[in-house]
Amino acid sequence: xxATQALTPPPSSIRSAKQRDSIRSWPLADRVAYLxxxxxxxxxxxxxxxxxxxxxxxxxxxxxxxxxxxxPSASQNQAASGGFLDPIExxxxxxAIGIAIAAPLGVGLAVWMSEYQRPAWLARLVESGIEMIxxxxxxxxxxxxxxxxxxxxxxxxSQTSAGGSVFGRSFLTAGAMMSLLALPLVVASTREALLxxxxxxxxxxxxLGKTKATTIRKVLLPSVRPSIAxxxxxxxxxxxxxxxxxxxxxxxxxxxxxxxxxxxxxTLRGTGGTLTSYVLFNSPAGEGNAHEKxxxxxxxxxxxxLLLNVIVMRLNxxxxxxxxxxxxxxRWRVMTGALPWIR
Amino acid sequence: xxxxVRRIVLERDPTVxxxxxxxxxxxxxxxxxxxxxxxxxxxxxxxxxxxxRMRIEGVWLAYGEKWVVRDVSLPVRKGEVLGxxxxxxxxxxxxxxxxxxxxxxxxxxxxxxxxxxxxQEIGEIEVNSLRRRVSxxxxxxxxxxxxxxxxxxxxxxxxxxxRGARRRKRRSRDELMPAVxxxxxxxGLYEEVxxxxxxxxxxxxxxxxxxxxxxxxxxxDPEVLLLDEPCSALDPISTATIEQLIVGLRADVAIVIxxxxxQQAMRVADHVAFMHLGxxxxxxxxxxxxxxxxxxxxxxxxxxxxx
Numbered sequence: 223x224x225a226t227q228a229l230t231p232p233p234s235s236i237r238s239a240k241q242r243d244s245i246r247s248w249p250l251a252d253r254v255a256y257l258x259x260x261x262x263x264x265x266x267x268x269x270x271x272x273x274x275x276x277x278x279x280x281x282x283x284x285x286x287x288x289x290x291x292x293x294p295s296a297s298q299n300q301a302a303s304g305g306f307l308d309p310i311e312x313x314x315x316x317x318a319i320g321i322a323i324a325a326p327l328g329v330g331l332a333v334w335m336s337e338y339q340r341p342a343w344l345a346r347l348v349e350s351g352i353e354m355i356x357x358x359x360x361x362x363x364x365x366x367x368x369x370x371x372x373x374x375x376x377x378x379x380s381q382t383s384a385g386g387s388v389f390g391r392s393f394l395t396a397g398a399m400m401s402l403l404a405l406p407l408v409v410a411s412t413r414e415a416l417l418x419x420x421x422x423x424x425x426x427x428x429x430l431g432k433t434k435a436t437t438i439r440k441v442l443l444p445s446v447r448p449s450i451a452x453x454x455x456x457x458x459x460x461x462x463x464x465x466x467x468x469x470x471x472x473x474x475x476x477x478x479x480x481x482x483x484x485x486x487x488x489t490l491r492g493t494g495g496t497l498t499s500y501v502l503f504n505s506p507a508g509e510g511n512a513h514e515k516x517x518x519x520x521x522x523x524x525x526x527x528l529l530l531n532v533i534v535m536r537l538n539x540x541x542x543x544x545x546x547x548x549x550x551x552x553r554w555r556v557m558t559g560a561l562p563w564i565r
Numbered sequence: 566x567x568x569x570v571r572r573i574v575l576e577r578d579p580t581v582x583x584x585x586x587x588x589x590x591x592x593x594x595x596x597x598x599x600x601x602x603x604x605x606x607x608x609x610x611x612x613x614x615x616x617x618r619m620r621i622e623g624v625w626l627a628y629g630e631k632w633v634v635r636d637v638s639l640p641v642r643k644g645e646v647l648g649x650x651x652x653x654x655x656x657x658x659x660x661x662x663x664x665x666x667x668x669x670x671x672x673x674x675x676x677x678x679x680x681x682x683x684x685q686e687i688g689e690i691e692v693n694s695l696r697r698r699v700s701x702x703x704x705x706x707x708x709x710x711x712x713x714x715x716x717x718x719x720x721x722x723x724x725x726x727x728r729g730a731r732r733r734k735r736r737s738r739d740e741l742m743p744a745v746x747x748x749x750x751x752x753g754l755y756e757e758v759x760x761x762x763x764x765x766x767x768x769x770x771x772x773x774x775x776x777x778x779x780x781x782x783x784x785x786d787p788e789v790l791l792l793d794e795p796c797s798a799l800d801p802i803s804t805a806t807i808e809q810l811i812v813g814l815r816a817d818v819a820i821v822i823x824x825x826x827x828q829q830a831m832r833v834a835d836h837v838a839f840m841h842l843g844x845x846x847x848x849x850x851x852x853x854x855x856x857x858x859x860x861x862x863x864x865x866x867x868x869x870x871x872x
Contacts, residue, residue, distance in 0.1 A: 422703045422707055426709075427709070428667060428670065429667060429782070430781065431696040431700075431720075433693060440711075441710075
């Protein structure tokens with residue numbers, strides 16, 4: 223008998239992969255669960271596709287380039303009510319302010335909560351505080367913000383009427399409250415990622431004679447950068463999509479109304495609207511009742527969010543190609559597979 | 566006909582780097598005179614000069630209420646490798662971590678007794694400069710998420726807190742390059758990564774990553790290198806490469822290695838300390854511990870190595 227034959231197992235013991243994986247051999251409960259997984263998975267995909275497709279069809283049919291560059295104006299005649307340039311600007315400004323506050327604050331908080339946690343009672347307090355904010359409806363935050371920012375001491379953030387009462391509504395005040403929406407998301411994803419970095423990675427840095435601050439800055443933050451980006455993206459989504467704060471705390475005016483003074487500061491202290499408030503007011507529920515424009519604006523909103531996702535995705539993976547990086551070419555590997563010690 | 570069974574033939578005689586012929590006379594007195602290596606009698610070449618760098622004297626270590634290391638005294642010498650062996654929970658890793666005060670980051674850790682580095686109590690040395698002089702390599706390869714170059718350069722860059730570092734500008738790549746290349750060479754990695762210094766360190770294989778960690782630990786030119794089971798996550802070929810590296814490095818730097826692998830301790834260590842439940846049971850030249858242990862407990866433990 224030759225050696226090759228000796229190495230071949232008897233044919234009767236060979237079970238093909240097909241045979242082994244056949245669903246017929248599974249217990250009934252497994253088969254039902256398997257089927258349900260498929261149904262739910264496909265159902266979710268269909269739902270997402272339906273939303274995008276619906277908005278695409280409606281949006282493209284109503285969207286004209288002129289809508290993007292014309293200022294809106296209040297008019298019963300839809301041909302004369304203009305486009306939605308101001309709401310687009312409003313969305314961008316508000317998001318920028320919200321994230322500019324939430325991202326550094328959130329990352330800082332997450333680092334403190336996972337790396338320092340001292341004093342312990344304060345860490346617990348901060349944690350429950352963040353959980354509370356995460357659970358608070360935005361309309362509640364907006365009401366609180368209005369009460370807070372109408373105080374005379376905070377008058378510099380918004381306008382003051384001739385009578386001396388503080389208006390409290392401006393991009394700055396709305397942006398500050400918007401940051402609270404994004405903050406828990408940034409904190410959660412950063413903190414989660416930091417907890418995944420094993421202790422021996424920190425110790426390796428300490429063992430090279432590095433301080434805790436250097437370790438955080440040079441080792442930990444670069445390690446969790448994809449998660450920070452992810453948290454920020456989620457936060458942006460939250461800000462862009464919120465309406466309550468815009469209506470209550472930004473004034474939801476149809477155009478950006480400056481507060482007067484220096485050009486940029488005037489806008490920031492002034493009121494305005496965003497795409498969400500524009501959609502709300504032009505929807506059948508609002509006073510405008512111009513659903514074509516509502517659809518077009520909603521489509522632009524959707525595009526902005528999708529674009530942001532793509533940019534973050536590209537940013538994460540293009541960094542991966544350079545020396546700074548985690549060594550991965552796709553987002554998935556950046557998120558999970560690239561750091562062998564992150565499980 | 567049943568499928569053929571492949572038999573794994575175990576190597577009967579373990580390979581020992583230091584040739585110690587069986588039956589060579591190992592005098593028990595060497596336990597009391599550890600400076601004298603019986604291996605010299607059989608032609609073993611000690612690295613040029615054996616020189617004491619650290620001294621562990623009556624050290625007790627505790628986590629909270631529990632003493633995990635009890636009254637251990639050992640010398641750590643340049644020119645030789647000190648192997649720490651013992652079962653899990655014997656306190657060998659804790660002892661190792663105490664040598665660069667890494668135990669201090671654990672809340673509730675306490676130490677009694679003296680550990681000196683070149684005669685100076687390590688508790689009195691500023692902790693970050695101590696850790697530059699006594700660096701460490703861990704069980705899991707843990708390169709940082711940076712390029713290969715940056716991983717090594719990271720160890721070379723001054724801390725901002727250090728005197729004068731704030732005013733000095735960040736050292737450039739060209740300035741750091743010779744030192745980085747030197748560290749990679751000492752870790753035996755340079756040839757493999759020479760063209761790819763800017764590639765992400767995390768793309769290296771496990772064995773290469775661990776050698777990068779060794780290069781990183783060597784970059785600041787430490788006096789003592791602590792290795793905490795450096796090969797336990799690696800395949801046999803990478804393990805052999807790293808063991809050769811360790812044996813080669815001992816001439817320049819005092820090495821302490823914790824290992825669960827008795828074969829490995831035999832291959833790389835010149836002196837071995839066997840610990841059990843926090844106590845030092847026996848310390849002596851490798852040949853004594855493995856061939857003629859003086860203590861019954863040592864004999865029982867190392868007999869596992871020979872099957």
